[in-house]
Amino acid sequence: MFHKYMGVPDKKIITLPTFLFKFGLIGMRKKQKKHGVEGGVHMVKFSKLQCSKQYIDKSLGCEFLGVTDDDIDAAIGESVSLSCEILDKKLELVAMMITPE
Secondary structure: OHHHHHOOOOOOOOOOOHHHHHHHHHHHHHHHHHOOOOOOOOOOOOHHHHOOOOOOOHHHOHHHHOOOOOOHHHHHHHHHHHHHHHHOOOOOOOOOOOOOO
16 A cells, blocks of 8 residues: 555565564664664564554454544545655655654
8 A cells, every 4th residue: 555655556575584673673772772772662672562563453443433434545535645745745745743842
């Protein structure tokens, strides 16, 4: 879906093994620490979870909370389009990081 909305529907998808993803996260955490940034979740510890196929049974969450079905394809398309506009500097990104004083 992402590639379709980015205009490259036939682009090859490469899946990284969990250990390579974890290796990249270690570098990210070192960079964050250097800049005095503390992430909300310890991504290295949760790398196995991040790389797993996850889903929530609708009966355990959606139905109980009254969440209804949505057009996921369209929602992802809108998200990808907005992300591309930010990358192309057509939209301004709102920062969400609190800088240390």
